[in-house]
Amino acid sequence: MMRVTMRQLQVFEAVARLRSYSRAADEIHVAQPTVSKQIRLLHEEIGLPLIELIGKKVFLTQAGEELYATCSAWLDSWGRFEQTIADLKGLKQGRLSIAAVTTTKYFMPRMLGPFCSQYPGIDISLEVVNRDRLLERMAQNQDDLYVMGIPPEDISTQSEPFLENPLVVLAPQFHPLVAKRNIQFSEVAHEQFILREHGSGTRLAVEKVFEERGFPLRVKMELGSNEAIKQAVAGGLGLSVLSKSTLNLDATQRDIAILDVDGFPIKRYWYLVRPRDKQLSVVAKTFMEFLKQHIDLLNPYGSR
Amino acid sequence: MMRVTMRQLQVFEAVARLRSYSRAADEIHVAQPTVSKQIRLLHEEIGLPLIELIGKKVFLTQAGEELYATCSAWLDSWGRFEQTIADLKGLKQGRLSIAAVTTTKYFMPRMLGPFCSQYPGIDISLEVVNRDRLLERMAQNQDDLYVMGIPPEDISTQSEPFLENPLVVLAPQFHPLVAKRNIQFSEVAHEQFILREHGSGTRLAVEKVFEERGFPLRVKMELGSNEAIKQAVAGGLGLSVLSKSTLNLDATQRDIAILDVDGFPIKRYWYLVRPRDKQLSVVAKTFMEFLKQHIDLLNPYGSR
DNA sequence: CAGAATCATAGCCAACAATATATGGTTTTC
């Protein structure tokens, strides 16, 4: 009984609705015998008469009524499905799920805003998590896109930089070097540093620079949050190196200053990452396109 | 987009449910590439990816989820439909609509009773109407079966007798002829008669007999109801000829007697009538079968 | 790392769905 075809149901529905074979044939744009045949096949398949012709009038049997109800409902829900697909294609609706590492919370929301207003039907979810959580989510294919400072080596991912992510040296407002330009690296190398824990992208980069320059890195304190580090620097506990993104750009930071040290800012990037063989949804593609177009406007460090 | 086939949806549903191509292939008893192909066709038809393979795990895209929901619902409602059909075939449910002329109300309910209890899932509707109303209903195909004393000449109907319907001569309890056997027709011919109106089947039969025997029929009163006629006869207003069915069989009629007149009872039948080219429902067929089997038990005048 | 499991692709084929045209029989309508 699974051999009933959609076409047959479509034809039947038209006949049942219009109570006429020939009008149904017109509506579907086929010849009348085609309709007759489809209906006959349906009868044979189901094993009960569905339609009665008394005189030339079309009546439905009880089984016919049942089928009519069933396939009306079906055509209805299929119609809704087609509409949904059309909407998805036309970006009139959809979901975009992004997971990003913590530091991005300083600028990601700002980038999502304009996208949201251009595509009001699209729901965006931005999960802000630490790097480990993010990798977990990636492994489980929970999101469309991921944003991180250091893309995984893993060949099963694809990544591209989309935004500069300079690392700058921070010092307390009244540190002696604040006013100086072109500070030599050696001048800050002996300072005490307050950094993120081992494994953090920023920490890795700093260690690498010190190693290249041949200076030992003196870490006074490890803190798990950028905010805490800024507070510590402001309090005069030491210097730090952080992504410039962490600085509040609007209200000028009163108690912290950026030192103009040679070799800084370290040029790094924020990467958009996705599973290599994940077919991006239309929404996700559009979002990436959108980012590329608007990046100049949004990038506060854009090298214009 | 109407070219999606049921088979494809069935395959997709299985894949989506089992989250595996090969297990789906097993379940449906086809080779794995067949599943791959169906899914690919579906993708092409819909124009959006529905399934993602990350590693070897099966994920559904948003469009996939939509389709899954849609076609789960469909399979569900199709299943219910199949069940309904099976029930109809197996007589576990159904409707039987019968229209019968007024006089049959004295015995039809009694015949329906056992059928009802044998097929408790079947709803029976018995419409008791006059002959004209019944013909109207027949023209509009409102019922499955019709019961009447004189089937229409109309070739567009088919009829078969199923029950005897003898017409008997009724007289008041204390009429002089009540005690007599083998009464000559001439002995009652001069009596006053109380009959149904012209056009009634009974009336026609009586007129015919009188004509055959060469006596004028003297009609004292025409009444529209059998009950009224019985009352009139009991009241001594005259004799009458009625279907024996109209007499209450249980409680012996105290004030009316049947005369044993030569030529009576007139042998007539109740007919089951149906539109010639109406395919009978399984229920209706079963009911006719049932009647034939039980008629001897039910027929109070059976010629055993 | 080897083997097992899983999915994709290619190529082929039988079966069938879907359709048209031509024609004939009823029923309805004018």
Added chain:
DNA sequence: GAAAACCATATATTGTTGGCTATGATTCTG
């Protein structure tokens, strides 16, 4: 009663579906 409308049947054709086998690529699992 003739014409029109309507449905059934017969037959031929065409494209597609649904299926298989064989093989290759990738990923997961001991």
